[in-house]
Amino acid sequence: MMFRIDRDVLAEAVAWTARSLPARPSVPVLAGMRLEVTEDQRLKLSGFDYEVSAEVTLDLQTGEAGVVLVSGKLLAEITRALPAQPVELVVDGAKAVVTCGSARFTLLTMPVEDYPSLPAMPPAAGRVGSDVFASAVGQVAVAAGKDDTLPMLTGVRMEIDGDTVTLAATDRYRLAVRELKWQPEQPGFQAVAMIPGRTLADTAKALGGSGAEVEIALSSAGGTGEGMIGFSSSGRRTTTRLLDPEFPKYRSLLPTEFSARADLSTGSFVEAVKRVALVAERNTPVRLAFRGGEVVLEAGSGDEAQAVEALPVDFDGDEINIAFNHQFLLEGLGAIDSDIARLQFTTPTKPAILTAGKPVDEGANEDYRYLIMPIRLSS
């Protein structure tokens, strides 16, 4: 096997593929990156850590068909350091020789027959803009659980119904829901998938930014390739293993009627919460008292340090004293992606909803909702 290719193209593809290589491979062969030159003059680079597979396909001018497995880390380091000249890789017995200008590297190859079979890509289901997708995933993944006790809480649930995709995640203390439009391959397409949160966030980031469209590959219930989801964009594709699709019935958790609404400037609210939270221990709440045109933020208690700050607020409804975990509140404020944050309440012990606020007459933007559970005040 051999191929010749532009240095930048190769370095970028190798670096991207190497991202999915496991940091601590359970078997040495998993540290390998598989390079394959196909008969139709394409170079396929793939990496796999059992959860996620990544594959880049590049067009070649010169290539001889074959497969080789080399250390992905090593190849990434080498390609990064190569001068800006065409790169040639030739397999010679148990060695792969990389030449680029005057630089010459010899890499030991790994047994390609021991390399695990890569999962097949499920059938394409539809397309969505990569930037919209990346931001939507970012908004929802923030609420996914980080502890591993309940697998379903570490995932992001994706529900597809026709041209609407709903993403949802919860760690029992908050719940983030985002709706977005996409172009399904078939108009009435329906599917549900639970995607590991961290993996989805990484994938969306890795495919985003290019402005291109992301194709989502997912089979409807009972179809082939069940249990996998694939994402592809401009020659790059990844597959991710799905979690068990069980998930709390979250729609009924979202309150629809409220006794009060508060619109605040997101920036100054975030700053104020951060300042007040300085005296709040890890799990003690930040207390908010909404009165007329003002909200008073407080943290800390009598025996310890205390902090108080007041902010102007556009408030409408019954006065309310409510308390939140400051970290969860800040993460929600970071996710709404708007200058105005709108909080809606029913009672101090029922969940509040955080959304992007708009001038009052336009109403709130309901695409994204961040439900946050208050902490009960003891007094």
Add this chain to the structure above:
Amino acid sequence: MTVYGDLIGQDRAIGVLRRAASAAAEAVAGGRGAGMTHAWLFTGPPGSGRSTAAKAFAAALLCPEQGCGHCDACHQVEVGSHPDVTFVRPEGLSYGVRQTRELVLKAAGAPTLGRWRVVLFEDADRVTEQAANALLKAIEEPPPRTVWLLCAPSADDMIITIRSRCRVVTLGTPSTEAVANVLATRDGVPHDVALDAARAAQGDVGRARRLALDEETRRRRAEVLSIPRSLTGVAECITAAERLVKTSTEDADAATTALNEVETAELRRVYGEGSTGKGLNKGLVRGGAGALKELETMQKSRATRIKRDSLDLALLELMAFYRDVLAMQFGASVELANEDRRHEVETVARASTPEDTLRRTEAIMKCRERLAANVHPQIAVEAMTLALRSSGVVHRG
């Protein structure tokens, strides 16, 4: 050769597994799959092939022909790289709750290649109680395509709540003849040597192979078995204890070094050793030093465990010796594990009573318990050798 080829004298268990694998294939094809279970516990004495059996079953589940032994799936299970098999080998002394939670999360996913997701847990008896509890829920109600294969010496080693959720596959001790045959045909060991080794290993195929092929292993065994006759005075007992601990440490070191060298070399190659080019000659590439350090930490923890296992093995050999003595004292017509040392067994049998022998075996068991409870090896073994020496005196403690 099918995937079951490495199992010796386990026809009954193989039958069970074969039936389950075809039921599993039926379930994959959309049928009912009656006869397949989502949690299995493989039990059997050391060396009977618990993990080999579990591995074979994993291959049979994942292979489209239920364990042909030569397709990609079978090969990948064999070398440990199949994406749908998670191998768990507790390398340290125990397996903690944090690792277990991660494992539960991994096991919750759907299979990558569409058949089954298999978690093969070797030495599952090493889970801590907390970790066992973390496993419960996952084992009780795994996702439809997840299969748990746990291995433990006996079902009693697992807490009852886990045991009751698993289908138990019991592997028997393969007969001396069967083990000797394997050694003779596969490793070309002369028949009488093979027979001695098989008897001494008491059904543990791996141990028998080492005994037959490795001079050092034989020497260490001879050293251990020289202990009963050397216990003539208190001073001798102390020396014998020291010797026993030293021998088993040597044994452990030899095993550890062999394992470590291969792993370290493999990891170094991943980080660039053996590859050449500008900038690569100075050592490992980025991340290499960290990865090596991590590997060393794991190896250290494993070394502690191997040391303990190897001392335990030595004690079990002593145990087998006294068992032979007891058999002779009662005139039982059973095969002696130490047939090659019949003379020594006879000497001890004549010089003591069955009560003495029982008391001695008890002292050995006590020593094993103490070691498991982290007593300093030297002290625990000294207490044991002293108890082995004195006859007719009742010791309490």
